[in-house]
Amino acid sequence: MPIEIIKISPFDDQKPGTSGLRKSVKRFQTPDYLQAFVQSIFNCIENLEGSILVLGGDGRFYNREAIKIILRMAAANGVAKVLLGQGGILSTPAVSHLIRKYKALGGIILSASHNPGGPEGDFGIKYNIATGGPAPESITEAIYQQSLRIQEYRILTVQAIPMDKLGSFTVGDLQVEIIDPVADYADYMETLFDFPKITRLLESSNFSMLFDAMNAVTGPYAVEIFQNRLNAPESAIMRRRPLGNFGGGHPDPNQVHAKELMQKLYSATGPSFGAASDGDGDRNMILGNYFFVTPSDSLAIIVANAHLIPGYKDGIKGVARSMPTSQAVDLVAKRLEIPCYETPTGWKFFGNLLDDNRITFCGEESFGTGSDHVREKDGIWAVLFWLNLLAIKQCSVEDLVREHWAKYGRHYYTRHDYEGINATKANDLMSNLEDQLAGLTGKEFAGLKVALADNFSYLDPVDGSRTEGQGIRIIFEDDSRIIFRLSGTGTQGATLRVYIERYIADVKQHDLDTQEALVELIAIANVLADIEEYTGRCKPDVIT
Numbered sequence: 332m333p334i335e336i337i338k339i340s341p342f343d344d345q346k347p348g349t350s351g352l353r354k355s356v357k358r359f360q361t362p363d364y365l366q367a368f369v370q371s372i373f374n375c376i377e378n379l380e381g382s383i384l385v386l387g388g389d390g391r392f393y394n395r396e397a398i399k400i401i402l403r404m405a406a407a408n409g410v411a412k413v414l415l416g417q418g419g420i421l422s423t424p425a426v427s428h429l430i431r432k433y434k435a436l437g438g439i440i441l442s443a444s445h446n447p448g449g450p451e452g453d454f455g456i457k458y459n460i461a462t463g464g465p466a467p468e469s470i471t472e473a474i475y476q477q478s479l480r481i482q483e484y485r486i487l488t489v490q491a492i493p494m495d496k497l498g499s500f501t502v503g504d505l506q507v508e509i510i511d512p513v514a515d516y517a518d519y520m521e522t523l524f525d526f527p528k529i530t531r532l533l534e535s536s537n538f539s540m541l542f543d544a545m546n547a548v549t550g551p552y553a554v555e556i557f558q559n560r561l562n563a564p565e566s567a568i569m570r571r572r573p574l575g576n577f578g579g580g581h582p583d584p585n586q587v588h589a590k591e592l593m594q595k596l597y598s599a600t601g602p603s604f605g606a607a608s609d610g611d612g613d614r615n616m617i618l619g620n621y622f623f624v625t626p627s628d629s630l631a632i633i634v635a636n637a638h639l640i641p642g643y644k645d646g647i648k649g650v651a652r653s654m655p656t657s658q659a660v661d662l663v664a665k666r667l668e669i670p671c672y673e674t675p676t677g678w679k680f681f682g683n684l685l686d687d688n689r690i691t692f693c694g695e696e697s698f699g700t701g702s703d704h705v706r707e708k709d710g711i712w713a714v715l716f717w718l719n720l721l722a723i724k725q726c727s728v729e730d731l732v733r734e735h736w737a738k739y740g741r742h743y744y745t746r747h748d749y750e751g752i753n754a755t756k757a758n759d760l761m762s763n764l765e766d767q768l769a770g771l772t773g774k775e776f777a778g779l780k781v782a783l784a785d786n787f788s789y790l791d792p793v794d795g796s797r798t799e800g801q802g803i804r805i806i807f808e809d810d811s812r813i814i815f816r817l818s819g820t821g822t823q824g825a826t827l828r829v830y831i832e833r834y835i836a837d838v839k840q841h842d843l844d845t846q847e848a849l850v851e852l853i854a855i856a857n858v859l860a861d862i863e864e865y866t867g868r869c870k871p872d873v874i875t
């Protein structure tokens with residue numbers, strides 16, 4: 332079959348963000364746009380010829396077209412074999428697992444995660460390396476530099492590419508194996524968790540669960556794992572069918588975008604356990620009846636109880652959290668006498684710590700939790716962890732969390748997002764904050780004294796690389812924190828994230844409303860950053 336070499340002019344907007352390249356579908360449909368980025372990836376991968384790659388996506392609009400292009404380009408670039416999820420579907424954690432299990436050179440994941448899908452929505456692409464984890468900054472930067480220079484791409488002239496039936500076919504010399512997207516992953520989960528015990532919990536009359544797949548990739552995973560293997564009733568999974576536009580919703584598992592699930596849980600007759608995952612299956616939200624578990628608390632509780640779970644009985648090496656994530660897990664690590672690392676936002680920063688066997692668990696406030704079982708955060712894994720824990724403890728989600736707070740104290744935590752604001756104004760807001768940093772230490776606001784004010788930078792203890800400018804931190808003497816950063820995953824304008832946290836040890840004060848408990852800090856954040864002036868908004872678009 333003939334290989335075509337297509338001459339192109341480079342695009343100047345292919346710099347990967349927090350997690351790969353995310354743009355509007357329309358941008359990706361620009362002639363040669365996707366091809367230019369894929370060829371830039373291929374040009375940066377060593378030993379591509381004769382290699383095995385894993386390929387799949389979250390099923391969003393443009394997934395199938397992108398897969399056909401990538402297969403033809405993989406064939407023209409000498410890849411030997413591609414493991415492709417049936418129908419082009421694979422969750423992000425499943426890709427990570429498949430890369431590791433089949434010793435692939437890497438994988439390409441097609442997803443814009445929690446961003447909306449459909450012809451007017453977003454699309455995305457990211458490359459994961461042989462460890463199963465997201466490509467580190469050194470590789471994403473090399474891909475970007477390549478994209479600024481690229482002059483041509485290679486593609487095979489083939490028309491029909493089947494992807495819906497299990498089995499093998501060839502595209503030129505490339506062997507494509509279409510695999511069940513769920514089976515390997517589900518088998519792996521059975522090795523980590525006590526499935527018979529979880530089954531008994533799900534069958535008991537005083538427990539019920541509701542999982543919201545948000546019409547995204549986890550639908551088929553939830554059906555196979557919760558329904559087929561753990562015997563949950565069909566009614567336990569809502570929005571189970573993956574749709575190209577996620578049913579018009581925003582596949583982000585939080586209190587705002589999983590509204591229907593929230594309403595069901597916040598009702599007297601509602602289920603005892605609720606959970607949701609996002610577009611590509613790596614995020615999770617955990618709920619009890621009338622109860623929301625912050626992702627930061629979820630991480631701390633997972634670490635504190637890990638010794639009870641079959642896959643983690645041998646002990647924990649250490650933990651890590653992204654800088655804006657609350658310090659709840661730090662207290663658990665201290666008690667367990669294990670190291671606790673603080674990294675910039677982005678799962679890729681956990682990669683070296685996991686590969687160097689320094690940590691077992693890691694997590695982020697952005698609804699991401701995971702362990703060394705794969706190299707991505709993992710939504711279904713987190714839900715199984717909680718189910719296994721509840722099956723052992725035989726208590727409600729709320730009781731489990733309150734027991735944790737009573738032992739460690741409570742970190743009240745919120746994140747305020749101002750979405751789609753003017754990018755220049757957002758940068759001005761950050762510069763204005765940066766300019767104030769030097770004079771802030773020692774200053775008092777509403778009775779709270781600033782102990783440290785800086786722009787977070789990270790020195791990777793494994794490879795010695797330094798990453799600067801990762802968010803403005805204002806830390807008070809009582810350990811309260813206000814953090815400002817701009818999102819690296821949005822596609823329109825800029826999104827300002829303000830993270831606010833306050834620690835209260837006294838159990839008698841563990842019943843406050845979160846926004847009320849944080850009201851002084853929220854006011855300080857608004858004044859310091861002059862949010863209304865720079866964003867033109869008097870309140871956040873999303874509060875989680």
Ligand code: G16
Nearest residue numbers: 349350444677678695697818819820
């Ligand atoms: C991605 C990254 C996460 C990060 C999150 C939010 O998640 O994988 O590590 O915490 O974005 O990033 P930002 O605050 O820059 O928008 P996902 O689920 O979108 O891949």
